[in-house]
Amino acid sequence: xxxxxxxxxxxxxxxxxxxYIGSVYIADGKIISVTxxxxxxxxxxxxDAHSQIVCPGFIDLSTRLRQxxxxxxxxxKSETAAAASxxxxxxxxxxxxxxxxxxxxxxxxxxxxAEKANYPQIHPIAALTRNLEGTELSAMLSLKxxxxxxxxxxxxSVKNLLILRRAMEYAASxxxxxxxxxxxxxLGNNGCVHEGAFxxxxxxxxxxxxxETIALAQCLELVGLTGCRxxxxxxxxxxxxxxxxxxxxxxxxxxADVAIHQLHLTENDIIPFDSNYHVLPPLRTEADxxxxxxxxxxxxxxSICSDHQPHDLDAKLGAFPETEPGVSSLETLLxxxxxxxxxxxxxxxxxxxxxxxxxxxVLHIKSGALTVGFAADVCIFDxxxxxxxxxxxxQSRGVxxxxxxxxxxxxxxxxxxxxxxxxxL
Amino acid sequence: xxxxxxxxxxGKLKHFLSIEGLNKSLLTEILDIAESFVGxxxxxxxxxxxxxxxxxxxxFFENSTxxxxxxxxxxxxxxxxxxxxxxxxxxxxxxxxxxxTIRNLEAMFVDMFxxxxxxxxxxxxxxxxxxxxxxxxxxxxxxxAHPTQAMLDMFTIRQxxxxxxxxxxxxxxDILHSRVARSQIQALNILGAAEIRVIAxxxxxxxxxxxxxxxxxxxxxAGLKDIDVVIMLRLQKExxxxxxxxxxxxxxKCFGLTEEKLKIAKPDAIVMHPGPINRGVxxxxxxxxxxxxxxxxxxxxxxxxxxxxxxxxxxxQGAM
Numbered sequence: 221x222x223x224x225x226x227x228x229x230x231x232x233x234x235x236x237x238x239x240y241i242g243s244v245y246i247a248d249g250k251i252i253s254v255t256x257x258x259x260x261x262x263x264x265x266x267x268d269a270h271s272q273i274v275c276p277g278f279i280d281l282s283t284r285l286r287q288x289x290x291x292x293x294x295x296x297k298s299e300t301a302a303a304a305s306x307x308x309x310x311x312x313x314x315x316x317x318x319x320x321x322x323x324x325x326x327x328x329x330x331x332x333x334a335e336k337a338n339y340p341q342i343h344p345i346a347a348l349t350r351n352l353e354g355t356e357l358s359a360m361l362s363l364k365x366x367x368x369x370x371x372x373x374x375x376x377s378v379k380n381l382l383i384l385r386r387a388m389e390y391a392a393s394x395x396x397x398x399x400x401x402x403x404x405x406x407l408g409n410n411g412c413v414h415e416g417a418f419x420x421x422x423x424x425x426x427x428x429x430x431x432e433t434i435a436l437a438q439c440l441e442l443v444g445l446t447g448c449r450x451x452x453x454x455x456x457x458x459x460x461x462x463x464x465x466x467x468x469x470x471x472x473x474x475x476a477d478v479a480i481h482q483l484h485l486t487e488n489d490i491i492p493f494d495s496n497y498h499v500l501p502p503l504r505t506e507a508d509x510x511x512x513x514x515x516x517x518x519x520x521x522x523s524i525c526s527d528h529q530p531h532d533l534d535a536k537l538g539a540f541p542e543t544e545p546g547v548s549s550l551e552t553l554l555x556x557x558x559x560x561x562x563x564x565x566x567x568x569x570x571x572x573x574x575x576x577x578x579x580x581x582v583l584h585i586k587s588g589a590l591t592v593g594f595a596a597d598v599c600i601f602d603x604x605x606x607x608x609x610x611x612x613x614x615q616s617r618g619v620x621x622x623x624x625x626x627x628x629x630x631x632x633x634x635x636x637x638x639x640x641x642x643x644x645l
Numbered sequence: 646x647x648x649x650x651x652x653x654x655x656g657k658l659k660h661f662l663s664i665e666g667l668n669k670s671l672l673t674e675i676l677d678i679a680e681s682f683v684g685x686x687x688x689x690x691x692x693x694x695x696x697x698x699x700x701x702x703x704x705f706f707e708n709s710t711x712x713x714x715x716x717x718x719x720x721x722x723x724x725x726x727x728x729x730x731x732x733x734x735x736x737x738x739x740x741x742x743x744x745x746t747i748r749n750l751e752a753m754f755v756d757m758f759x760x761x762x763x764x765x766x767x768x769x770x771x772x773x774x775x776x777x778x779x780x781x782x783x784x785x786x787x788x789x790a791h792p793t794q795a796m797l798d799m800f801t802i803r804q805x806x807x808x809x810x811x812x813x814x815x816x817x818x819d820i821l822h823s824r825v826a827r828s829q830i831q832a833l834n835i836l837g838a839a840e841i842r843v844i845a846x847x848x849x850x851x852x853x854x855x856x857x858x859x860x861x862x863x864x865x866x867a868g869l870k871d872i873d874v875v876i877m878l879r880l881q882k883e884x885x886x887x888x889x890x891x892x893x894x895x896x897x898k899c900f901g902l903t904e905e906k907l908k909i910a911k912p913d914a915i916v917m918h919p920g921p922i923n924r925g926v927x928x929x930x931x932x933x934x935x936x937x938x939x940x941x942x943x944x945x946x947x948x949x950x951x952x953x954x955x956x957x958x959x960x961x962q963g964a965m
Binding site: 415416417419420421422423424425426428492493537538539540541542 | 665742743744762764765766767769770774786787788789790824827851852853854856857
């Protein structure tokens with residue numbers, strides 16, 4: 221495998237406390253040195269990273285690539301290309317594929333599709349319950365052995381708390397991480413926007429924040445009862461952040477992330493009836509957005525995910541409540557993270573850690589750092605490069621993003637996955 | 646955004662989708678033009694030739710008698726050719742999408758769609774997707790808007806009360822699910838009503854209802870004090886099964902409008918209802934048929950208002 225020398229870039233690696241201009245040396249797919257040139261190193265490729273930032277490749281805790289089952293929306297080929305161009309080197313795949321990832325065969329199919337797309341670092345999340353129905357446990361141990369990194373129930377609620385308790389106990393028995401998006405099915409009431417002034421004005425069914433906070437509180441109680449390791453995904457409101465803070469203070473082993481768009485958009489940004497703003501959980505209030513940023517800065521929320529959900533045109537073509545929720549968000553991940561830094565909500569080191577070090581800790585994987593001996597997952601980006609979100613600059617099959625047509629700042633120039641250059645601008 | 650969609654570059658009505666985004670002078674213009682159409686129903690020949698040669702399609706994805714009939718009559722009195730389609734019994738039951746239905750009708754060279762649909766935002770969606778020469782009139786979309794109903798209500802209020810600036814208006818009942826209430830509240834605020842009160846149990850009020858610019862009361866007796874205009878809303882039977890209310894009789898006891906309760910309002914208060922009314926559920930027959938009721942006047946005015954709005958939306962095509 222090629223030897224790569226990345227030179228003269230500003231290296232930012234929060235795990236190893238690195239923030240200076242220097243070189244990274246890669247051989248045999250691994251980081252072999254940072255700064256000091258190893259003896260006898262003969263690079264096949266030299267990347268001049270002058271005025272760019274060199275950091276660990278990004279780890280995305282929640283994506284949907286639409287295969288198997290929905291290849292009309294997107295494919296592993298299109299979405300791994302989008303991931304590569306976004307500096308993302310590891311992705312967790314939500315289990316709500318078709319069929320659902322609830323048997324080893326489907327998990328193996330996912331791994332196989334990833335290999336064929338030349339993007340092996342895709343970790344399926346197995347269904348917590350069979351067919352995500354919330355009634356029977358999935359074969360978690362077999363799924364773990366088939367390569368699933370965690371278990372979760374995607375957007376489906378587990379309505380019966382006894383089932384949830386048992387699923388968590390069983391997951392804990394096999395040291396499986398549960399990735400959980402808290403959402404009370406009944407309080408959610410088939411809503412499509414935040415239950416607030418916007419919903420009221422436009423007569424759209426609303427989802428109160430209590431649909432999230434009550435489900436979160438219930439699950440936190442069950443964490444205490446079962447000893448299960450739980451990561452809460454895509455939190456959307458202030459009171460969820462407070463609940464996570466309190467739970468951690470109380471000593472529970474929990475972590476949480478936020479989807480990138482929740483840190484930027486609120487219900488006030490929704491262009492009435494524009495289905496690109498239809499996301500779950502819904503965009504909430506300015507106070508929520510501020511507090512999610514605060515939660516990220518203080519470490520209560522340790523990771524940012526893209527919550528990437530590419531759609532075909534038809535899925536977004538209709539009256540707002542009838543369209544499918546979700547944003548195609550891999551490719552805006554870096555510029556929107558950098559916007560948080562520009563807004564002084566977080567530091568650049570925090571932003572990078574929330575996309576690398578911290579999700580690696582959540583998943584217990586040896587990644588998210590430029591540590592010698594780790595697989596060489598590296599993202600090199602130009603923080604000043606402006607680009608327009610349009611079809612010339614877009615890889616994902618899904619063009620469903622509220623940022624379409626906007627000019628954003630910060631672009632990935634090179635992505636290296638396990639020592640292989642998978643993207644070069 | 647809504648504004649851009651509804652008005653053309655000269656600020657004239659192109660589509661009529663919601664009251665939001667329209668200004669006082671445009672609403673007043675609608676009322677004034679409707680005024681000029683009021684007498685037509687009494688004439689020997691009940692027609693004006695404003696929309697002669699135009700084709701209007703009434704596209705009703707939800708049942709309706711009053712709204713559909715008045716739209717149809719309004720179009721006919723403007724000399725347009727009218728086609729009314731009830732889609733619940735038509736192609737969508739065969740799986741055809743809303744967009745395909747519209748595309749097919751477009752291919753038949755129609756000039757205007759009048760649309761009623763059960764989903765909020767459906768009329769906006771059609772207006773966005775349809776060919777540029779076609780006007781879309783919203784005849785009610787989900788829980789979002791029913792702007793022609795609101796305008797005929799404003800017309801009726803103005804006929805009797807003349808001026809909005811001193812008026813206190815109470816809207817009573819299922820605000821949560823009511824597109825009529827949302828449009829009325831917007832219209833009353835734009836026209837400068839002194840106060841709008843919504844009166845309902847919490848289960849029938851949307852979150853942050855005050856953000857619409859209303860005062861809130863959960864008590865009919867207290868809420869009716871000093872009121873000039875009482876607007877009752879229809880209570881759908883399915884509200885009981887979804888646990889929003891315990892029973893019709895309990896609702897009538899608390900929020901049903903009786904002669905006694907009406908006495909709390911101003912002596913010259915008028916009683917309105919967008920119909921169809923549930924006698925004995927939200928309103929007592931003696932009130933519905935009583936001297937203060939203007940419910941049937943609302944229905945007659947519906948034709949003039951819809952004539953005005955259709956004619957105005959067709960201005961760009963040479964009408965008026």
